[in-house]
Amino acid sequence: MTVLKRLRAAGVKIRRQGLEPGQVDTAVAMYKAGQTLAQVGAHYGVAQGTVGRYLKERGVTMRPPLVPAISASSPSAG
Numbered sequence: 604m605t606v607l608k609r610l611r612a613a614g615v616k617i618r619r620q621g622l623e624p625g626q627v628d629t630a631v632a633m634y635k636a637g638q639t640l641a642q643v644g645a646h647y648g649v650a651q652g653t654v655g656r657y658l659k660e661r662g663v664t665m666r667p668p669l670v671p672a673i674s675a676s677s678p679s680a681g
Contacts, residue, residue: 622647627657634658639669 610617622630626647633643640651640658647654655665 621653622649622657627661630654631658631661631663634663 604612607617630643630647633646634640634654638646640654644651644654659665
C-alpha cells in the first residue's frame with residue numbers, strides 16, 4: 604500500500620496536487636486579465652509558485668513582481 608493510500612485510509616485530508624488542464628486554461632485567462640499569481644493561486648487553493656509553473660509551461664510571459672522579494676542576506680532595518 605502506498606503512503607498516499609495509507610494516509611487516505613487513516614482519514615487524513617490530502618491537499619490538492621496541482622491544477623487540472625481546464626483550470627490551467629482559466630488560470631492563464633485570469634493572469635492575462637491582470638490578476639496576480641497569488642490571487643489565481645488563492646482561487647484554486649494552490650501556491651502562487653504552482654500557478655507560475657503551470658503558466659510558464661504554457662508559454663505565458665510573467666510580469667515582474669509587484670513587490671521585490673527580500674533577500675535573506677539583506678541587512679535588516681532596525
